[in-house]
Amino acid sequence: MSSESYFLPNGRVLRYSYHERMIHWMAGLSYVYLLLTGLSFWSPWLFWIAVVLGGGTISRELHSWVGLIFVLATWLMFRMWSSQMKETPADKAWWNAIGHYIRNEDAQVPTADRFNPGQKLLFWGFFWCGIILLVTGMVLWFPNYIPWQLNFLKLICVILHPIAALVTIALFMIHVYMGTAMERGAFGSVIRGDVSRAWMEHHHRTWYEHILKSSSARK
Amino acid sequence: MPSAAMEIRAISGHAGSVPGAGVSRDYDVCKLIDVTTCIGCKACEVACLEWNGYSFSETVFNNSYQTMPETAWNYWNLIKFNEYEQADGRMMLLMRKDQCMHCEEPGCLEACPADGAIVQYANGIVDFQQEHCIGCGYCMSGCPFNIPKFSSEARKVFKCTLCVDRVSAGLEPACIKSCPTGCLHFGSKDDMKFLAEKRAKQLRDVSGFKDAGVYDPSGVGGTHVMYVLHDASQPELYGGLPKDPHIPWTVQLWKHPLKWIGNFGIIAGAIGIFAHYLRFGPKIVKEDEKEKSNQGGKQ
Numbered sequence: 001m002s003s004e005s006y007f008l009p010n011g012r013v014l015r016y017s018y019h020e021r022m023i024h025w026m027a028g029l030s031y032v033y034l035l036l037t038g039l040s041f042w043s044p045w046l047f048w049i050a051v052v053l054g055g056g057t058i059s060r061e062l063h064s065w066v067g068l069i070f071v072l073a074t075w076l077m078f079r080m081w082s083s084q085m086k087e088t089p090a091d092k093a094w095w096n097a098i099g100h101y102i103r104n105e106d107a108q109v110p111t112a113d114r115f116n117p118g119q120k121l122l123f124w125g126f127f128w129c130g131i132i133l134l135v136t137g138m139v140l141w142f143p144n145y146i147p148w149q150l151n152f153l154k155l156i157c158v159i160l161h162p163i164a165a166l167v168t169i170a171l172f173m174i175h176v177y178m179g180t181a182m183e184r185g186a187f188g189s190v191i192r193g194d195v196s197r198a199w200m201e202h203h204h205r206t207w208y209e210h211i212l213k214s215s216s217a218r219k
Numbered sequence: 220m221p222s223a224a225m226e227i228r229a230i231s232g233h234a235g236s237v238p239g240a241g242v243s244r245d246y247d248v249c250k251l252i253d254v255t256t257c258i259g260c261k262a263c264e265v266a267c268l269e270w271n272g273y274s275f276s277e278t279v280f281n282n283s284y285q286t287m288p289e290t291a292w293n294y295w296n297l298i299k300f301n302e303y304e305q306a307d308g309r310m311m312l313l314m315r316k317d318q319c320m321h322c323e324e325p326g327c328l329e330a331c332p333a334d335g336a337i338v339q340y341a342n343g344i345v346d347f348q349q350e351h352c353i354g355c356g357y358c359m360s361g362c363p364f365n366i367p368k369f370s371s372e373a374r375k376v377f378k379c380t381l382c383v384d385r386v387s388a389g390l391e392p393a394c395i396k397s398c399p400t401g402c403l404h405f406g407s408k409d410d411m412k413f414l415a416e417k418r419a420k421q422l423r424d425v426s427g428f429k430d431a432g433v434y435d436p437s438g439v440g441g442t443h444v445m446y447v448l449h450d451a452s453q454p455e456l457y458g459g460l461p462k463d464p465h466i467p468w469t470v471q472l473w474k475h476p477l478k479w480i481g482n483f484g485i486i487a488g489a490i491g492i493f494a495h496y497l498r499f500g501p502k503i504v505k506e507d508e509k510e511k512s513n514q515g516g517k518q
Contacts, residue, residue: 041332041355043478056333056353057374104499143356144369148289154360158330159469159477166481170488177492183502202504 006211013200013208015189023080024190027073027126030066031172037063038165064141067133074130081123084114090206091117111205118178125171132164247343248386249411250395252316253418253447254457255431256402259284259298259314266397267296267318270382290317292368295379296394299458315446315457316394316403319366319379321345323440326466327378329474330361343408343443344381352376363439363464381443411445418447438465 006014016024037059040050050059093110094101094117100108101118115123136157139146146154179186185199200208264286268275273293278286285300301313325345328337336351337358347358347367354374358367367376382392390396391405404414415433422431432451435441446460454460 043482044332044334047332047334050353056351060353060355061374102495102499104502106502140356143359144371148365151360151365155467155469158357158360158467159473162473162477162481166477166484169481169485173485173488173492177496181496181501185504196504196506198506199504202502 007215008194011197012194013197013211014193015195015200016193018193020080021190021193023073023076027070027077030070030073031168033066034063034070035169035172037066042162042165064137067137071130071134074127077123078127081115085120085123087117087120088113091120094118106202112203112207113210114204114207116204122171122175126168129164129168129171132160133168136161136164246341247408248381248443249343249406249408250321250381250392250444251404251406251411251415251447252444253402253404253415254313254315255418255422255426255428255447255449256400257298257314257316258400258402259300259312260399261286261298262397262399263316263394263403264294264296264298266393267379268294270385270393271295271380289365290368290378292370292373292377295319295377301456301458303456311449313449313457315460317364317458318394318444319345319381320364320439321381321443323442324466326361326363326439326470327358327367328361329466330357330470332357340383342386344383344386345443346380346383347376347378349373349375349377361466361470363461363467365459408441408443415445415447419451422447422449434460436461436464438463 008014033053036049037053039046040048040053040056040059041063047056050056053059054062090110090113094112097109098118100106139153139157140161143154179190183203185195186203189195189199197208265275276287276291276294279288281288283300283302284298286297287294290297296316296318299315299317303311303313305311321343322345323343325337325339327347328339328345331337332355333351333353336348336353337345338348339345352375354369354376356367356369356376358376359365359369367378369376382390382394385392395403395405404411406414412433412435415435419431419433422428428449430450430452432448434446434448434451434454446454446457448454448457450456454462
């Protein structure tokens with residue numbers, strides 16, 4: 001994407017390209033299905049979710065296949081964003097100011113690049129948990145192919161799968177809250193792709209100045 | 220098998236106390252397998268197939284008399300053979316009828332997430348209800364005896380039912396009926412325990428098996444299938460019978476502490492998020508002034 005194309009008519013700025021939004025929702029929608037069916041197997045009090053979604057057998061079967069879609073989306077995200085998600089020395093100052101960020105005292109928070117360190121944590125948390133969920137999920141998918149001598153593998157996976165899932169649930173809850181209720185404009189950015197210049201300046205000033213500079217350099 | 224409701228409370232025209240009052244009325248059932256009198260004839264394997272309607276599976280020859288390496292989804296009863304050389308060099312052919320142990324604390328039931336897929340009856344029988352089974356195979360992880368088996372065709376898990384259909388009609392399980400040596404016994408847990416201890420004592424005192432004993436592992440709360448073994452100190456010799464079986468600790472960790480930590484975390488997290496919104500509200504970017512200054516500036 002050339003730097004020119006970041007600037008849209010009416011003072012709007014492109015935050016996420018069509019490609020990025022598509023992959024985000026591929027991961028997002030598959031994750032929601034995995035979350036709902038997974039929760040139905042997690043607690044008997046939530047088994048009704050599996051019933052609503054077509055029955056326990058269907059939910060168990062599709063949980064595995066949709067898991068593959070989620071893994072594919074996570075891999076595409078990794079290819080697309082990992083370079084922008086790298087930890088930088090500036091991140092430490094941002095984390096030190098996390099209290100200000102939480103209290104919406106944004107003027108006292110160091111400016112963020114394309115992704116702020118919190119978003120980086122979300123990304124890497126989902127990436128590593130995704131790997132754990134994939135590996136343990138594959139074992140749990142085919143319990144009949146694990147010989148009794150390797151039963152310990154199943155026993156490890158039985159505990160690691162829900163632990164990794166709980167970590168993603170924590171990340172997911174914060175992500176959804178921040179992306180919808182807390183950061184106004186963020187949800188639109190991942191649906192339509194654009195945000196206002198003021199939004200860019202407020203939330204991702206470092207990145208905004210970077211694209212401003214590169215666009216003026218081209219002119 | 221008489222149910223508790225059929226226990227006699229009073230009888231007519233009888234002097235003195237009610238005979239048998241307070242005595243176990245076979246409310247909890249038990250199968251006793253005396254491996255010391257098993258001859259490995261496999262009649263129980265055939266009876267099991269016949270009663271449960273499965274055809275004979277292909278056998279796997281592995282330099283032993285054993286029909287196949289382990290039980291299968293459609294082969295619930297398997298005699299395990301072990302040619303064992305004793306310390307003094309004498310050979311022993313150890314044979315053990317392997318099937319579901321019907322644990323008092325069943326690991327399969329503990330691990331199962333599907334509503335009503337595994338039931339434990341008051342008489343101790345643990346039975347799978349395939350119409351409620353979702354085929355996740357978690358029961359296979361919960362079982363310390365390698366008993367539940369997944370059918371790729373049916374996408375469900377199957378195992379020995381202790382012939383619950385026969386037992387509830389007052390009959391003994393099919394395997395018991397077929398045994399020609401009488402090494403299989405069926406009755407109340409108390410009666411079987413009494414019989415088993417008596418036989419073990421006989422083996423110790425008369426037959427020279429000083430380590431003979433009863434296998435009724437306490438790690439799973441006892442089982443409704445018990446063994447009399449020549450050497451109860453080494454149950455592993457009998458086709459890998461676990462010495463101290465228990466529900467795997469990862470399954471227990473998952474089903475108890477992790478579940479409560481997880482539930483607490485999710486609910487506390489949701490409350491925390493809601494509280495945050497009430498206290499601090501959204502991050503609103505003041506659009507108007509910024510928009511104006513921006514429009515004056517670039518482009």
